[in-house]
Amino acid sequence: MQKKWLKWLLLTVMLIVGISINGNGVHADDSLQKVKDKGVLTVATSPDYPPFEFQVNQHGHSKDVGMDIELSKQIARDLGVKLQIKNMDFNSLLVAIQTGKADMAIGGINPSPERKQNADFSQIYYYGGESFLINKADTEKLKNQSALKGLKVGTQTGSMQQSLAKKNLKGTKVVTMDKNTDLILALKTHKVDAVGVETPVAQAYVQNDPDLKMLKANYHLNKQDTGSAVALPKGATTLQTAVNQSIDKAKAQHLIPQYLKTAGKYMKVNTADTSMMHYWKYFFNGLKYTLLISVCAVAGGIILGILLVLMRLSNFKWLSWPAVSYVEVVRGTPMMVQVLLVYFGLGVLVNIPALPAGMIAVTLNSAAYVSEIIRGGINSVAKGQKEAAKSLGLSKTDALRFIVLPQAFKNIWPALGNEFISVIKESSIVSIIGVTDLVYELNVVRADTYRGVAPIVVVMAIYFIITFTLTRLLNYMERRMKHD
Structure with a gap:
């Protein structure tokens, strides 16, 4: 009697799985159509990463700006929908698209093999390289990447910089924090000796903080894994195709450099008056x-x-x-x-x-x-x-x-x-x-x-x-x- 019951249970489970598989095979991906039906493209980002994404003070109100925000606007225009930005911690960006909180995530995200297991990615839209931020007073002591051996290097939790530092900086202690702003504060208070960031981010900080200096990283990088891409839900192939078409358009019209220039103008506005x-x-x-x-x-x-x-x-x-x-x-x-x-x-x-x-x-x-x-x-x-x-x-x-x-x-x-x-x-x-x-x-x-x-x-x-x-x-x- 028990074996008969188990047999029927097994058959029921197999039938349900079979229907699910068949259903997935029959119904085409509708991720793009869902966005168009809503009339809104919801994008998750972490606005603490200039010049990629940050906020500017306009008449007392915050506004999301940066290269990634400009690209998101372009994608929304090409889709014929409105853009909605959802701000959250960097660690939560991929979770947001997995749980349906956002249609895509953008934020200088590198499509590493580990991340590709949980999300799909667009083509690379920007590659800026890797650098370290150091205190200007340590310039003579830290002339190259090798000088970081035995010291503390800070990276953002869950970032590509964290993986690269652990893999390439042997004998160096890697310290992780959730916010880049916390890392910079740790650097300036000598809690860490250097901070690993993408080169455009390092350049932004050096231009706006005279106490910081940039040090080029000598990593052996795979551009396909370390460039910036748009993260999308698994299986969202139609939306992925549409996003790639927008990126192709931006590249063909040389819009990415223009987005960076726009971000630079906003950064100058922010630093014109930094009083509380x-x-x-x-x-x-x-x-x-x-x-x-x-x-x-x-x-x-x-x-x-x-x-x-x-x-x-x-x-x-x-x-x-x-x-x-x-x-x-x-x-x-x-x-x-x-x-x-x-x-x-x-x-x-x-x-x-x-x-x-x-x-x-x-x-x-x-x-x-x-x-x-x-x-x-x-x-x-x-x-x-x-x-x-x-x-x-x-x-x-x-x-x-x-x-x-x-x-x-x-x-x-x-x-x-x-x-x-x-x-x-x-x-x-x-x-x-x-x-x-x-x-x-x-x-x-x-x-x-x-x-x-x-x-x-x-x-x-x-x-x-x-x-x-x-x-x-x-x-x-x-x-x-x-x-x-």
């Missing part, structure tokens, strides 16, 4: 989103936290066990992973924009901690209070509502206040998916102005003012509660 006051609207915009996310997360966290506590205190295991499991999973995993899971993981089923996804992730995270705070508050209420409520004829629900919870909230107010303050600071993690909070705007200003420390000081001051003011307000309310 010039970028006050950036910081104000980031502050608005930080406070919005924090308030929504705390409010939603309290509501969901109370629900989780009620489930956990229930006599029904089918309610208590899910609540316990949820709290343990959330508390046992980093918030960054949770943010990525909500944005990209759930994005496979539902296309959630970055801001709502960030709010949901922070809310779900806060709810787990709030539920434990509330549970501790309930347990802190004297057992005699519950017995007195019972003797008065109050039901368990009424006793919890009118007797236990009011006292519990009074006891846990300081802990809830600390959770609110923690959410304000920890919500900065949503910047990895392109939410324009304070940390996101911090990185934009650093990339635009080539100033590493000043924007950090400004954002630190803003966070301190928020948390200091909130702490004083919470302390005042706590004293009022004790007085009452």
Whole structure:
């Protein structure tokens, strides 16, 4: 009987696989048609890589510019659709096209064999070569690539520069960071001795920062793997063909050099005034989103936290066990992973924009901690209070509502206040998916102005003012509660 059951199961699985394979063979790729039907080409990029892509301050508003942005505009024009730019961390670009968040990704992406396993690529549209950035004071000491042996070289996480450095710089320690702006700051503060970047990027920094110098890399490079290409979803052959046609057109009309010149003009605009006051609207915009996310997360966290506590205190295991499991999973995993899971993981089923996804992730995270705070508050209420409520004829629900919870909230107010303050600071993690909070705007200003420390000081001051003011307000309310 068991063998017969297994036989039917095997046949069913084979039938489903056969239908899937046959379906894939019959239906042609419709990636290009989907873009045309939407009327929008969604492009994922990481705008911290001048001159490829960066942002310029125009009348207090940020605008995505650079060679790659100009090429994206050309591709959208050739397709007859509008262009939509989605900003996020470089590490998330390929994930964005795999999960349907974007139709293509651009950002000085090199089509390495490893990346080709998870994405398709256009033809190479630009090859700039590889270089190192070093401090000008180290010019005599670091005259060539061989002089880097035994020193620290910084590269962006997941980049071609990271792979090339590990492969070619024997005896050198490779240090990786997510942002090029962080790498430059590490270089200028002597945390690393050199930073590996593409030559146009090195030239951009040298032209705008007199303390930096460029050192040519002597890698043996395969141009097909190390040039820049557009990343596309696997199997998107019709869209790939259309993108290649646009690149052919750009090459034939010599548009790529023009795109670079345009990027250079924008870079001069950015460096004309690098004062933090010039970028006050950036910081104000980031502050608005930080406070919005924090308030929504705390409010939603309290509501969901109370629900989780009620489930956990229930006599029904089918309610208590899910609540316990949820709290343990959330508390046992980093918030960054949770943010990525909500944005990209759930994005496979539902296309959630970055801001709502960030709010949901922070809310779900806060709810787990709030539920434990509330549970501790309930347990802190004297057992005699519950017995007195019972003797008065109050039901368990009424006793919890009118007797236990009011006292519990009074006891846990300081802990809830600390959770609110923690959410304000920890919500900065949503910047990895392109939410324009304070940390996101911090990185934009650093990339635009080539100033590493000043924007950090400004954002630190803003966070301190928020948390200091909130702490004083919470302390005042706590004293009022004790007085009452």
